[in-house]
Amino acid sequence: MTKAKIGLIGLGTMGAALALNIAEKGFPIAVWNRTTEVTRRFHAQAGALADRVVPTESLAELVAAIAPPRAIVLMVPAGPAVDDQIAALAPLLGPEDLVIDAGNANFHDTDRRAAAGLPMRFLGMGVSGGEEGARHGPAIMGGGARADWDRIAPVMEAIAARAEDGTPCAAWMGEAGAGHFVKTVHNGIEYADMQMIAEVYGLMRDGLGMPAAAIGETFAAWNRGTLKSYLVEISAAVAAASDPLTGAPMLDVILDAAGQKGTGRWTAIEAQHLAAPIPVIEAAVAARNVSARLDERRAGEARFGAGPQALELALPELEAALIAGKILCYAQGFAMIEASGRAFGWRLDLPGIARVWRAGCIIRSAMLNDMASALAEDPSRNLVLAPFFAERLQAAIPALRRVVAQGVLHGHALPALGAGLGWFDLMRTGRGTANMIQAQRDFFGAHGFDRLDGQDNHHGPWAMAG
Template sequence: MATIYIVMGVSGVGKTTLGKALAKRLIIPFYDADDFHSQENKAKMAAGIPLQDQDRWPWLDSIVAQYPLWKTKGAILACSALKESYRTRLKVDQLQVKTIYLSANFSFVAQRLAARKAHFFNPDLLQSQFDTLETPKSGIVCDATLPKEAIVKHIMNAIQRDQASPLGLIGLGVMGKSLARNFANHDIPLSLYNRHVPGMEEEVALQCIRTYPELKDCKGFDDMELFVNSLALPRKIFLMVNAGPAVDAVIDSLLPYLTEGDMIMDGGNSHYLDTERRVKDLQDKGIHFVGVGVSGGEEGALKGPSIMPGGTTEAYHQVAPFLEAIAAKDAQGNACCAKVGSGGSGHFVKMIHNGIEYAEMQLIAEMYDILHFHGKISLTEIADRFDEWNKGETNSYLLEISVIILQKTEDGQPLIDVILDKAQQKGTGSWSTTAALQIGAPFDTIAQAVLARIISSQKEQRLKGQQLYNIKREEIKNIDTTILQKAYQTARMINHAIGFETLRKASAHYQWDLQLSEIARIWTNGCIIRSKTMERLIEILDGFDDNILFHESVIPQLIKGNVALKHIVQHALGAGAAIPVLSASLSYFNAMIQGDSSANMIQAQRDFFGAHTYERKDKEGVFHTDWEVSQ
């Protein structure tokens, strides 16, 4: 049930002005008790005749009669209520009624009243009001001589201490707004904060609360101190701001108001090394910092994302009830949320998730390329093929939305035909590639997917190359879509093997103790790469400490799938198709199943020009050869 706040004090103390400002901050209606006076009472006051108790009781009762209309949203009531008996009359069982007392001396109020025009209250009655006033023994007391903004801030701080929110969220862009609504839909009231930028971002949090009914129990702020003070201790604050300097700026603005044991969670796509740094910096200040990977886009954030928190077990236990409540649910009904490791592991896992996603998207684009541009198959038929694939082992969210994309028309024409072929990226793909190289993890498919986007962005150069070379795409006749599907699924399994092998190496390198089977589980719903393959990987990775390609259940699949993959890559490349991820998956697979490689030539070359030495197959030790000396 909402609260009715009675802003009280003598006439002229500023009850109406403060009440309206407070109502705006709390997003609840404002009422002036003077509007409920009878005409007889107003006439007496205008004539300078003080009201007696017998005049006031009907007035107070008429106000209380409005409570049933106010109790749902709450209300701010500006009312003199000078006597304790009046305030008692205004309190009703089963309703929350709280007093806010505006205190000021006689001379200050007299000056205000002298400046007031066209009001029925006679300034000569002021002394009688001070004589009648009984200072309340409870409630919020404010110095009415302070500036309005200072009084409102004081009142808001006091209110928030009484009604502390269990969780705060900063940043109300698309993702932040959707997450806020998700929390609210799970009965988790929030304090919401968004920066104030004059003329651009003003009262964003309050407007958000007004727009979405599910946020009615949330509080909105653009004042950082008020926001922080509205939170229950220890404070838990979820950041949804742009990665990079913006995160550090928000942390710096929070720190003056935080105390030991408070927690900051970063739900953006921050770089994992930045998260590692923030964890250490804030740990020295007694503040928990948790990097939280969140996947699922706008719809996932609203309806249930996959959530990948890193950090300490202690910190995770504090926020687990909130995060697990809003997360998507797996096939067994468990939350697609789990502590993945320590330090910056949450953002690293999300980064690799995005890398796998890049390659999955590129693979579908390559299937579309082969079928449409080389197979001369219509978009409608490709959509039908993809829809059939999506009913079997190749089922995935990305394939599902690709069917919808191929079927979308605008003015009777396929929309995809007018979309410019310049793929964009936000950085996580290239970050993941760099991170894999830094820890020595092969990243073939994902790196090629990133490079494919970069090449696509060079549209002008590609058009120039087409004109200069004039080598046309060749038609691939009678494409066997069964073989193509098998090649697609084989490449997908290899891509997932590369992604999870990178996680395994990172876990050892950074000592994160990542549980790969559990990561696969939380990726089975809510996230962009959810699929039948991911569901299968839960069992494959459970207790299996090796490359997915070497699992006994995968080997027979890839022996058969490799034949299909080689067939498709050979014919597609021969026809002039650009298939970087399909070909990279085949190259990675070939490299991983060959006991002998050509790297002995590389070692010999390195020793030749740089005396870098080499090892031998036939004897132990490290060797160097003077290659230009004849034997």
């Protein structure tokens, strides 16, 4: 029998979809799952692709089925399960064999594994796009030794999504945990993008009294313009959908408590370590946490009265506000990635990352083409200062300011849109108010401060008075 080109462990939803994608692109693949019946059922249901799938019932059989030097993709839950799987494979693999963790790993775990002196090669790989992306074309972010990525790049580029120009959305991000780090920031931006869309949905529903079907039509119209993106597209679809049980709008029967797997929280935590401000993402993570506190929110409504009230805003204002929020959010995310490159010594290609995100992943958006161009001009410059986006912000910020102001005045919770506006105003203020903070720090802790006249590490007169 012809040896498999690659192996895959873990035939859950994502693993099964990715295995079929690899087989469909012409690469024979050996698969193994801890539960043998799952492996057998997967092979039986592979249809016309079954002849490119080699089902195995032990790790030794899996390894034997792959042509050396072997490459094995792990699609198992992040955390200890990955370490356990690596430990189980270690006695069976040689020093040139390659294990690829393609799960939602914390990049610190990937860094640790890469530095652990494993008896095989190791890559961490971020994969975005959900089940549909895994099956028909995800965005892929590789991290580890460049030579190891180059070995598997033909397979990964073949299965990846394609941008409109035909470029595969798969690339090497950098050493060690760089791929999983970039995927983490992707997920943080995803949280923020979803939250801002939800806030605008709330303004239409509670502020303008629009029914779900009309909201769906509005999102669909926006998706034909500057906001063209996967998340706006699916927001139109879910707003237009009806509940098959009651016939009511689907959104009107869904509990308003959002789940999360923690990757957005990781983004917020790492941003604090990097001193990289990402307030839109942090607000989105906080909003998800608050959404789960149903009893407290209901008690708050009973004590203080229902929040959202009717208001007057035009739909073009809401569209412009969402455009501004999206630019601000992505600018924060790319600035965080740029900061991580300096902190961790990664050679991150920011325009390349924007190009990888153009298709396949959850945050794919028409804006990413222009972001890639702006980042190529100057990767160290914040996106809000790139001429293309500065002009669009100048046009859209007045609408964002009015939307946030009217929303707050009428009791609408707009944490992400408000955080974006607050960050923008900080970024455009040449002389802010941190001089007061520096004076306070010097007063109670003698931390010193720099003066406008150039004197460094100065102390105020309160120190002499003491």
